Amino acid sequence: FSETFETLIRHAENHTNTLFRTTYRNMAADAAGSVKELFTDVGLFVLGSEVSVEDFVNRFFDSLFPLVYNHLINPGLTDITINYAECIRMTRRDLNPFGNFPKLAVGQIGRSMLPGRVFLQALNLGIEVINTTDHLQYTKECKRALLKMQYCPHCQGLTQSKPCMGYCLNVIRGCLANMAEIDSHWREYVRSLEEVSNSMHGSYDVEQVLLNLHSLVNDAIMHAQINGPKLSAMYTPEEVFKNKVERCRSHKNVRLNAKDLVSLKVPPRNTEESLASRRKEFINSLRLYQTFYAGLADHLCVSELASSDGLSCWNGADVVKRFYVLIV
Numbered sequence: 323f324s325e326t327f328e329t330l331i332r333h334a335e336n337h338t339n340t341l342f343r344t345t346y347r348n349m350a351a352d353a354a355g356s357v358k359e360l361f362t363d364v365g366l367f368v369l370g371s372e373v374s375v376e377d378f379v380n381r382f383f384d385s386l387f388p389l390v391y392n393h394l395i396n397p398g399l400t401d402i403t404i405n406y407a408e409c410i411r412m413t414r415r416d417l418n419p420f421g422n423f424p425k426l427a428v429g430q431i432g433r434s435m436l437p438g439r440v441f442l443q444a445l446n447l448g449i450e451v452i453n454t455t456d457h458l459q460y461t462k463e464c465k466r467a468l469l470k471m472q473y474c475p476h477c478q479g480l481t482q483s484k485p486c487m488g489y490c491l492n493v494i495r496g497c498l499a500n501m502a503e504i505d506s507h508w509r510e511y512v513r514s515l516e517e518v519s520n521s522m523h524g525s526y527d528v529e530q531v532l533l534n535l536h537s538l539v540n541d542a543i544m545h546a547q548i549n550g551p552k553l554s555a556m557y558t559p560e561e562v563f564k565n566k567v568e569r570c571r572s573h574k575n576v577r578l579n580a581k582d583l584v585s586l587k588v589p590p591r592n593t594e595e596s597l598a599s600r601r602k603e604f605i606n607s608l609r610l611y612q613t614f615y616a617g618l619a620d621h622l623c624v625s626e627l628a629s630s631d632g633l634s635c636w637n638g639a640d641v642v643k644r645f646y647v648l649i650v
Contacts, residue, residue: 324442327368327528330597334532335361341536346543349389356385364431364532368439375432380415383424383542387414390543395419395550419549423542427535434531437522441601444515451511455501455615464497472627475636486635486642490628494619505616512612519605522598529597 338357342350363378388407414420460468471493475483485493495502522528629635635642 324369326597326600327438327442328365330529330532331361331365331368334364334535337533338536338539341540345540346393349393352389353386356382359385364435368435368442368528370439370443375435376428379424379428379431383420383427384411384414386539386543387411387417387419387546390419390546394543394547419546420542421545421549423538423545427538427542430525430531430538431535434522434526434528437518437526438528441515441518441522444511444518448511448515451504451508455504458498458501460497464493467493467496470638471636474638475641480636480641483634483636483641484629485623485627486637487623487628489635489637490623491619494622494627498619501615501618505613508615509612512608515608516605519601522601527598 335357338361339350339354342353342357346353360378360382363373367373367375367378388410391410471485471489525531
């Protein structure tokens with residue numbers, strides 16, 4: 323599922339880059355770096371890193387404001403310097419050019435990604451449990467019983483005989499007695515994982531939120547553009563930071579070097595199934611194994627170890643037609 327989340331994030335990043343490439347072409351190359359950083363932080367958060375959603379969303383809109391200001395609010399400056407862009411960037415939270423959209427993005431991303439983050443952490447926990455039980459240490463009594471069940475018939479030349487079903491179940495259930503104690507916890511784990519999965523819809527659906535994030539970014543840019551004249555009339559970056567007036571002005575018309583521009587990279591197309599469908603398929607499959615630990619002994623005997631019903635089998639002492647005695 324980590325790979326599925328990574329694919330989803332690449333799709334969302336691609337949608338956002340496409341927005342700039344098609345609607346705001348003159349900003350596309352410069353915005354690509356900020357877009358990449360935003361979705362890198364999204365990925366880090368989902369995978370469990372201690373990053374703040376509010377911080378990385380605000381950093382994105384901070385870095386976006388100089389582009390919007392120079393291309394849409396106060397057009398005409400075809401080339402700006404890094405220092406001038408930084409001067410404008412620092413005014414964003416005071417001027418609030420994007421209205422309530424940055425806060426809306428923080429709420430949507432944080433609310434939707436938290437269940438996804440918990441879901442991935444729960445999957446990793448399940449993997450650890452399975453890996454732990456995969457290396458079960460058997461007792462001496464268990465090893466002795468397994469040896470008798472599997473190989474004692476060979477001493478009598480009965481190399482093709484398998485244990486009787488009841489005999490097999492008695493031995494394997496005894497060996498896996500400690501494993502059976504995990505059953506109730508495993509059932510609760512499956513139930514909890516299903517609850518988390520079911521909660522990932524609507525405003526909590528990380529797939530829906532991320533794939534529509536470009537629309538929210540577009541709304542934020544349009545808000546700044548519509549309110550641009552009013553914003554320019556009331557404030558300028560120089561008025562907000564008067565101690566930086568000369569530095570901002572002195573760098574307005576100095577050309578940026580080509581190395582300062584971030585080239586636009588279009589992520590490769592991906593045709594994998596959606597996260598929602600993959601998650602649903604996984605949960606449906608997991609339900610089939612809800613009684614895995616409780617029924618593990620039965621599964622081993624029926625599918626591999628014991629003789630088929632009606633065939634001759636080894637009962638621990640001799641080969642018989644059937645062995646009915648079953649100790650639970």
